[in-house]
Amino acid sequence: MKFFTILFCLVSNILFAQNFVLPQGEYMDTTSVFHSDCAPPYAIYYYQVQAKYPVSSPALLTEARAFLKQNSNSIESSGYITFRFFIDCKGSMSRVQVLQTDENYKTTHFPKEYVNSLYLFVKTLDKWPTQLQIQNIKNINYIAFISFKIKNGQVDNIIP
Amino acid sequence: MGRLTILFLSFLLLKVNGYSQSVADCKSKVFQDSLVQVYSEKAWKFGYNHPQWQASWDSLLAICPDIAMAYREKAIPYLKNGDYAKAFQLEDKAVELDPESWIAYRAFLHCIFTKNYERALVDFERAEKLVPKAYIMDHTYSFYKGLSCLGLEEYDKAEQALLLDIAQQHEKSANNDTHFNSFLYLGIVYYEMKEYVKAEKVLKDCLRLYEQLPEANYYLALTFKKTGNAMATQYLEKAKEYLQLGYKINEDNEFYANYPKQISLSDINNK
Numbered sequence A: 001m002k003f004f005t006i007l008f009c010l011v012s013n014i015l016f017a018q019n020f021v022l023p024q025g026e027y028m029d030t031t032s033v034f035h036s037d038c039a040p041p042y043a044i045y046y047y048q049v050q051a052k053y054p055v056s057s058p059a060l061l062t063e064a065r066a067f068l069k070q071n072s073n074s075i076e077s078s079g080y081i082t083f084r085f086f087i088d089c090k091g092s093m094s095r096v097q098v099l100q101t102d103e104n105y106k107t108t109h110f111p112k113e114y115v116n117s118l119y120l121f122v123k124t125l126d127k128w129p130t131q132l133q134i135q136n137i138k139n140i141n142y143i144a145f146i147s148f149k150i151k152n153g154q155v156d157n158i159i160p
Numbered sequence B: 001m002g003r004l005t006i007l008f009l010s011f012l013l014l015k016v017n018g019y020s021q022s023v024a025d026c027k028s029k030v031f032q033d034s035l036v037q038v039y040s041e042k043a044w045k046f047g048y049n050h051p052q053w054q055a056s057w058d059s060l061l062a063i064c065p066d067i068a069m070a071y072r073e074k075a076i077p078y079l080k081n082g083d084y085a086k087a088f089q090l091e092d093k094a095v096e097l098d099p100e101s102w103i104a105y106r107a108f109l110h111c112i113f114t115k116n117y118e119r120a121l122v123d124f125e126r127a128e129k130l131v132p133k134a135y136i137m138d139h140t141y142s143f144y145k146g147l148s149c150l151g152l153e154e155y156d157k158a159e160q161a162l163l164l165d166i167a168q169q170h171e172k173s174a175n176n177d178t179h180f181n182s183f184l185y186l187g188i189v190y191y192e193m194k195e196y197v198k199a200e201k202v203l204k205d206c207l208r209l210y211e212q213l214p215e216a217n218y219y220l221a222l223t224f225k226k227t228g229n230a231m232a233t234q235y236l237e238k239a240k241e242y243l244q245l246g247y248k249i250n251e252d253n254e255f256y257a258n259y260p261k262q263i264s265l266s267d268i269n270n271k
Helices: A002-016 A057-071 A112-124 B002-020 B029-046 B051-063 B068-082 B082-095 B099-113 B117-130 B143-152 B154-170 B180-192 B194-208 B216-228 B231-242 B265-267
Strands: A021-022 A025-029 A081-087 A093-101 A132-134 A137-140 A144-151 A154-159
Touching: A025 A112, A057 A154, A081 A112, A093 B082, A132 B216, B029 B051, B029 B068, B051 B068, B068 B082, B068 B099, B068 B216, B082 B099, B099 B117, B099 B143, B117 B143, B143 B154, B143 B180, B143 B216, B154 B180, B180 B194, B180 B216, B194 B216, B216 B231, B231 B265
Parallel strands: none
Antiparallel strands: A021 A025, A025 A093, A081 A093, A081 A144, A132 A137, A144 A154
């Protein structure tokens, strides 16, 4: 199943890869997709509903490195590449913003191909907590992010 | 006569308005503290993800632009939402204005939020000189230096830092309990150093204080696996059981960021 997800992501990325610069920032995907059963897209953050991705940073790091070995060219830069997105109540990811800094947290741009490879990896993450509730709002969507700490072209750590 | 009276009263009012505005004494600590109190209350009415959060602190900065805490508060939503460029621009400003108050906090952010262990160590060194033997987020500076060295796989330095951390906790009273996370990380460091006897002892010390801590059970299981102790399976099961029951590393900021070596069920299932 994971193989087909990756294959689909690869094909769809070649065909449909987006990189939009809007006044609010740079996006990989500007579409917002919320299942009809979900609550409206309020600005609820993952930490308000204990929705950190439920795989440890070291385990994710191992997965990311294995994925990149097959799907990316090597680079030499250092810094942070962050993908921030909505997860709807069914676990679907959309409206993906990308933020990039160097190791001193100054805005920069990594090679686009490399960013796309990390984005493909982020899209394979399919264990996001779903059907959450906050106060009296059921089936909420929430905003989450995944940051890749890059050191000399290697993914060195994954945040959160 | 009537017109003259109105004119006279108008001058009187103009004088009162013109001279009634107080001058902001931004150098006064008392004035700064009162401003922070007023604008903090305004900001917290909305919470840090609301646009009025930034507006409240900006209003304070319009009066006194050198209050470091306002920059630190403005940074909070950016930091927690992964916008490091904006967050650290503000954190840096806070440190520039008042390093004694904010450098240890920035060091903590480097260590826990962005896993920038090199920068964390640099900031903690400076913090130690500015305010020796202080604490940040419930722990000594040495605790975070230990975590940073562990992250950099510099285990000897990590051991030294965590031993210092434990010693500092007992400086005021020998009877103080050591923080269970100090034992946890020292145990993990010994495990990484292949010092399994020491790892077992320290992780058991940790479990005496927090029996349900999944990471302590997990690393004790790994230690037992290395030494051929049959108890390994039992501790791995305990780690799994406690994780499933919702136990985890007991730190305030764990909601936002994983702590170093923090585990999940997939780590246990893969063993």
